[in-house]
Amino acid sequence: MNRHVGVIAGRLSLRAPQRQSLEILDRVCELVPPRRGADRAAGLAAIRAEYPSVTDFEREFLSICFALATGVGKTRLIGAFIAYLHLAHGIQNFFVLAPNLTIYQKLITDFTPNTPKYVFRGISEFVTDEPEIVTGENFESRGALLDSLRRCKINIFNISKLNSEVRGGRQLRMRSFRETLGESYFDYLAGQPDLVLIMDESHRYRASAGWRALNELKPVVGLELTATPFVETPKGPVPFKNVILDYPLGRAMADGFVKEPVVVTRRDFNPAGMSAEAIQRLKLEDGIRLHESVKVELETYARQSGLARVKPFLLVIARDITHAAELKANIEGELFSGRYAGRVIQVDSSVKEDATVQALLNVERAEEPTEIVIHVNMLKEGWDVTNLYTIVPLRAANARTLIEQSIGRGLRLPYGARTGVAAVDRLNIVAHDRFQEIVDSASRPDSPIRMRSLVLDDVILSGRTTTIVSRPRLADQLGLATDVIPSSLGGDGFGERGQAVFNAEEGRVARIAWAEFRRLEAQPDRAPTSASLLRPDIQAVVVVEVERQYRPAQVELGGIREHPDVASVVARTAELVVQGTINIPRILVTPRGEVRSGYRPFTLDLANIRPQPGGTTLWLQELRTGRAETLLPGSESRVHEKQLEDYLVRRLIDKPDIAYDQHADLLYDLAGQFVAHLRTYLPEEEVAEVLSANDELLANLIHGQMQGHYEEAVDEGYEVVVKRGWTMLRDSAFTAAADEEPLDFRAPPPDLNNIARYVFGGFRRCLYPALKFQSNAERKLAIVLDRDSEKWFKPAKGQFQIYYRRGADHPEYVPDFVVEVADRIFMLESKASNQLADPEVMTKRDVAQTWCAHASAYAVRHGGKPWSYVLVPDDSIAENMTLERLAFL
Template sequence: MDFDDILDLATLDNVSAALDLRPPNREAVETIAMELGRHYDIDHNTDLFECVVDAATGVGKTFIFAATMEYLAQVRGVRDFVLVAPSKTILQKTIDQFTVGHPKSIVAELPAPIVLVTSENFNTPLVAELMDDDTVVKLYVFTVQSLIKPSTKSGRRTHEFQEGLGSGFYQRLKQAPLLTVFADEHHAYYGDVFSKAVRELEPWALIGLTATPHKKTPPEMVIFRYPLAAAIADKYVKTPVIVGRTDDKHDPTTKLLDGIGLLERKREVVEKYCAANGTECVNSIMLVVASSVDEAEEWAGVLRSKQFLKGRYSDAVLVVHSDVPADTEAEAKELRRLTDVEDPNSPIRVVVSVAMLKEGWDVKNVYVLLSTRPMLSELLAEQVLGRGLRLPFGTYTGVQLLDTLEVVAHEKFEELLKKKNGLNEQFVDFKTRAVLRRDADGNAVVVRETEPVNNGLQTPDGTEVITAGTPTLVQQERRDKSASEEANNLKVAVLPSTSISVPRVRPKSIKVEFSLSDIADLNVFTDLGRRIAADPDGVLRRVLVGAHIVQDDSGFKHVVMTTEVAADKVAASMLTFPLDGSRASLQDIVLALSIITAREDTQGSQKRAAAAIVDALITGLGKDAERLLSAFHDRAAAELCNKVNEEYKKVAPMPTMADEVDVVQFNSQRLCTRPPSKDRYGVFSKLVAYEGWNKSLYSLEWFDSSPELSFANLIDADDAIERWVRLHTGELRIVWTAEGNQYNADFIVRETCGDEWVIEVKADNEVKTGEVQAKRDAAKRWVNRVNNSGKFENKWHYLLVTESDVKRAKGSWAVLRKFGT
């Protein structure tokens, strides 16, 4: 048996790409596939394949499950999958994830459609028909209680006879070939009762998924292990930062103030980051873990008191009791309350929980974790620590306060340092996975590979530089200071929603080449011909320079002047050349002059002008033209070139500057240091970045004046506007003085019809100044050059508006256009 017989890499690659699997999740699917191959294909076992996959909280067990299901459906032909959930809450979460159109659904990523079957729909005629279809992949989702307790309503439905199916649902599952069962949160119902219920289904495979295997789970059953220490090191979850005070204070008020202080700094940074990136804001919260109901109420009472931060948290606290009976409406209501704290508009800032929260609360917005008890090791246990480690933005942002979870400890910092070795044990672990090897005979075999993970605590030396992915121990006071500095000095990268094409007009020094068409009076050449014809001895005898064409290595022709020996008189040549040949030769010489653009004469205008000049000369030469040009062609050509040069000096402009128009992409990243503000219609401030725009290229815009903000509000609300951007220095330069001085306009606005506008907004007392008027004129010339360049399909315009214009327009772009100049 070879590797390909055990693992189908091509299919695994396709599934991994479709679901965008993280490396550890792909390794988990590989391991399941290899261990199945070993169990059934290599060892030829006939008993149930049973295993546990141990994947850290926040890594994505749902994707491991979905990818394994897809792989087995394609490679093994499995058509019936069961996912057993420990509670109704997790059941509903799974149903949501596999329901088309649900906000948390991952179904769209799956290569093939899956029919979702629940205890609510399995007995319908349509589902009954699909269950008999061997071409359709079915996912059956129900709670462990309905599987092992037929006395419950859903359990009775599962086991009892159903007319649509012809037999009980439970019996129908037993008949499914290659039935594969996944046990989500496997540790929650580990034991003989569950094992017996599952084995009665006679499945082909039973795969447990958990982040904390039950302590009685046989080690050999855990085929894959990716611990929390590895997830932290690989930056799939937040980096824990353990914070300890330098004094002995550990009363509730002090500890809560420590936690709230860090939380508020994080909330500032979150707001800046979300506003800058145009993402929905995250409601950052603190989780307080209490040991009893009385303790939870005591600490919640401190937070709610009017004395605590002047009552700011009176209505911002949620207390959750974990002793609510499972699978009851009370539990469902409590979980809904917990889930609602993830809503960006939730007023809750602190959740106080009694003991460990139940599975199913998988929010990503916990940024501070605090325990009412001094046992830090309990707080660092995965069941508790994992509640705050999920990444709200899906990946590390590069902003330290957004990528860390603050763990507020009771012990003094010095005491924590003494316990460092013990605390290190929380972050030292090992990974396990299956790999393919060859034995001594060259056969493919599956072996377990174990790799240590040593991600011990870092203790910065006072600089408080925290290494992402490394758990860190710091002093509370220093952490407060560094958090405040980061919140105040944060420069958030602001990216445009799309890239747009804009003109770049650059002044370019050019030498203006002479065009023969610029010579309006051809009589000068006719007169030259007459002078030559009337007195060839007096004209041509004294010409010491001749003209003829040479061709350089690049193939271009140009005129070369040569010195001739003076003749005492005109001697007729023994040979006479046809006049047409001389005419053509003279035309070529004129066209080869460096002062004209003959080389770029694509329209033939220069050739026609040269022909007219030569014809004027020949006209002047009269009936002796053929003879004279045959005898003194080169010297006649030189005389003609001299005359053309004379005319050039009369009409040619001086060397000047020309504008070169290019098309460039406007997609620059901006750095924002200002706090975001949604108050776009309130009192203007230069110190904030305004958010909430509908048509701006950037989610955050900041302005130099109140008229600019008013203009932005006007165009953002007008239906005639497609998009706009407030320009920053250097983003659209317009030259406005002869010395090359540049100025920057305020806005680019695109109408829905496609026309583009460069806008300048000025205060009333500025608009009449000479500088503003000069800039306006330069901008209008800029627009003309852009439109005449032929490089833009849409027309560009320029508009100068005042603060009074914006007010008088009363929100109408069409009216404002009429007011502007």
Template structure:
């Protein structure tokens, strides 16, 4: 990778497939050196060069050299297009680009992505050369506004819609682009075709193989064509023809495996025979199944957002109808009172070509804002309207109610739902999976997907059962037993009268203040004991904080109340310690095969003694030899922050990746700036030094970084204790069916498959009042914990309670239970017997054991209990089993 390619990679944070594509462009352009009308190499010579490097390219299939990058939907073709443009400009000075869009949707999207620097998907963000002199975006509506002289001053990106060019060439007419331009004195088309450095970029290039407009494109006579598509094939009837000019292919299977897109899954009913149902009954059943999946996904996304502190994603469901009449019938069906009790009446829309005027405008507006939280639509019905260019990240369920007519159409339909809302896999299947509800012909697609040469790779088949019924979900947060006790006291207080009620309300508010204070003190304490969290210092801090609160409320006897609260604080602290499990705050992260990391350190600035240079410019007339000095103002710099000048040099180093190392980079750059500020009196002088000596300064920083680097090999990174010795206990968010009751954990549930949909309470030893279980085994184990004397307390950890990661790419692991006994604390996992020896389960176990080893090592320093990891097969869990026997028999030792 040359310097400019490396610069672009870092500035645009390119993913591996994008980076590889840019490397290939860099390599091939240097070998071909395409020059208009003067090229040393003929078209066949250039093809032979490309073929020798990339044998998949056997023909350019154009009248000019044209190479194709086949990247799966969601990987980032538009960003790659921006990277290619930036590279060709920075490396070879190419200024003229012609970008083709296959339809109006992509046309508008490309204009936005290339021109709006404030847009989150702006493709040139970070390219310094385009900050002050942004590329000129010329499109099919404004091209006549630019004069020839003006165009020579910019990088010109012409964005045109191929479908519009096609429509203008019907009946042999010349497209408007080929007609005369009053500004250029010739047609704009002729102006473009005469340019010596025109490069054509074709988005979704499978559209440009047989169109009338391709004749026009060939006549443009560019020096190079770059094609981008997720489906490198054309279809004629049942025949599929693969592209002959592909130099790089990154399939959907690779994108799924690398976590760049959602994992597609197919859902069908258990023991389902479609022949037993009429067409209308089938439609209704598939819609109901789709909505059930949608409701579950909606709940799980809300839970994930709460647990992770992430933005909440509002999912929607896409229904594919046969025709416009069918779409209207489906919409009417969904809007009936007996369809989920009428909940979706105002949450469904249909979109098809028969719509016009205000209805069409309103629907398009709703479509474009589907990712917005306040958009009411949760179901979209379409008739072959939503193909490429309609990019959303919150489509999670697809219900195809028609046979897919083509392999390409099937992939395009799936492609609408593959983009990830958080940009990468989260490790939570509910967040990372796109579900397609099976229809009577969809098995054909599953079979096609499982062929070795298929672009689609269906990962697994989801089997539904009927235990949910047609109900919606609601999210509840399981509170701690302390919080539950306060809620019960509030209910009792409402029944009191007079001064008794007033006093009890005051006491409740006091205790509500104590609990969160304890939650912040306990994790920071030197040890997890009553004495450690009730030191004189902690009590005085509490009294001061509580007094400020009381005074702000105008309490007359604030000092007396504070003293009473301090006594209550001590008694609650004792109960808090007795009921809370101290969880060391460790991060267990797999190191992979090898990884370069930089350890944190402070910059040695002793050899940085730079002095500001003159800010005057010297000019000399070449003919007369007269020399002049021009005084100028403050040294010019583009970067927003002065540290950026140093960071921009450092990220050009091969070993340094901006995304992974930015925190250390900015820390060191800031220390350098502070050093110069310490002996240079004027801020202007500091800027002067940074601007003039940024390369040698950055080189010193780089050399010191390399002295603090380490190559980590297979295993786990040594965990570093965080600021707080222990983690706060997180409250899990769980979903339940609307209207369903809370079940006592001792109740038997039939069928047992329904257990995972129920919420259980009645626990005494658990930290929280409510839990859900994924299986009967987990529920039975909770019964053992509640009844066994060796269990003093337990909890089911919420997501992100631990930072334990396993596998490559790493995924988060959350054990089933945390159990404290008189002698030790255990992470407990219950697993199906046949799965215990699988690599995935063993990989999780090794990561958890590593956590336990390090937690034990830490606890030795504070006289805490050791930690163990227990892996129990499901057939060993029975309510008559003792905890001691299970733990002794199934302790995992690696």
């Protein structure tokens, strides 16, 4: 594999299917180098031999298709393709084709430096020498300069313009003679010996006139990207013949790369006897109520996680332009007493395309007021928003079309990954009258939601896994380890295994000595570090205790074995303990004097929160899994409170971090603020209805905002107490395939995308014989550590007992690696470059640095090594890097 693949995948933080696509392109370039004049037939044969799904290029040039589900990240993959081909193969000229104005403008923005979604962020070569971006608007002015530029040149054009000019019989502007070039720009591109054609959403123009004209560009290779690899014809869909990777929607959902779509109705709902107008109004009202619920959930999550707030919007699919206009007037005028006036936009062919595109892109901005978008079949590929959460389809369509058109634009995750909070991770489709039909359609084997690719390997076929307990090497050397670790997990550098260290009777003595040494862990005054075990006075005490406890084993005929040299065994055991231990103190930080902690008064931020009254229990069912749940229970099932604030206060006092006696005034103040806010847009009788039906949801919102106003004060500061000067290493357990031999950690595993499934061994300086890695960056870092350190290991949970604050929770922080070198001990954490500034990563860093400061102060007092915390960007990790360089980047 070309070295650039791993570097680019790491720097761009490619997801597994994106990385797999890049690896496939790398292999294709090995089989058929991207050069003009390659034998097309021979190239097809070579590619088909390894990728049987490619039966024809379907072009006059080599062209392969990557079919990736919507939301997985095709634009970033285009950037990865360009970076790879430029860096690994010296390709300078790229022609990127967009199917419409929306995607065209989006591509230009995403390929422009210093924009929020810049695709080359992290590619250092493009920082000093930015690619030249040539578009349909500037190619005439840039033409004279192109030959003087040696940099990478990315041409971005819109196929729609190309199609219209070809169909109208007019000469393409690109075909017109340019004096600055001495030829047309089209001919200039066709004459480039290394032109690569990249076709975004290629299914949109495969049968177009402009598409056929592209053969004349004579690219060295064509790369197609689409989520729907087929062409619609009167006889049905015709699949592409050049799909080299198929990653369908169902698999993207299962792998957690997109939202989980759910269909929504009312519990026990029966549309029989209801008019179409009544059903439409009910769907709109419930859709808006659900939208308001999602707003609260997103606000709460943002407050608890410290991440940016996401403003959700609701999408209404209308029958036609007239229907869309009627819906807009109804929502802004009558529905919920006109509370959404000025917050609704209509998107259809009655609005100029440029204005439409800009309006749609603006909806994602938190400060933009639009909350409801009404459209008539215009939201197609390219509207790359992440904040669509609720869809109300009001147009007639078969269930499959309804599913595909509805979910296609709403699957992208706002935070780039699932959060584990259901409301944040799902897309709601309100379909009271079509509920069962949609569920049945989604359950069909040919549904795009159900379709998944599964490559069967021996592990899956056998289905046999086992739990491996990797015990520290020290335990094995003392004869404490069981046979739970495969025998091949040996390694040098720490003595031989098991009985080679001690004979049978010596082993009995060593285990007694070990137990006595462990008692000294909790006596930092006597044994401040593990090196204290080498002191003669401590060993003398241990020898006396061992002599008292030791009973030699009986042998046949009543004899006894030769009495071992206890003092020698104790000394050797102490050396093994010191050699197989990194001094990790157990640190407690306790306050001196009175501690005052709690939440200080503040003003709630409720500007975007407007829960609506009415409704009943909603029924949500996941289309992929069939899992169901209920939401927004009606007020008829609620307890009535005489004081409105009590609806919220009674929920808030259930929170484990809120003491009612201490915070009663604050709780009633906050609840009063919320009640006052509801009264600004609701009549009095509806305020109680909203509070009764949404008390828990709204209390969670208040609790989330409280997290930013927590304070703790101590009269006399804090005292650092070291309860243990050093701690024995804990066992590390994980699941692995039964009877599968561990892999040598120095070599990449067969499937880098699933590296977490493998067990690795072959370490020389690791304190454990077997480990698992969560990423290939961790594996490469381990190679550096095994070469440059004295000893190292990956901590098990509970080894440090460091905790950090995340909202109301205090989860444990477990660093990736602990490493000892000649003059210090490192706590190492590897993170993707784009996650280094993540608030949770920063919080973990802060508590870890504080712990290291306390540990260093203790170590220095007792002749030990100081601690340093290091956060390592994963794109800086390479096997030729030294630990010193990585530690001081």
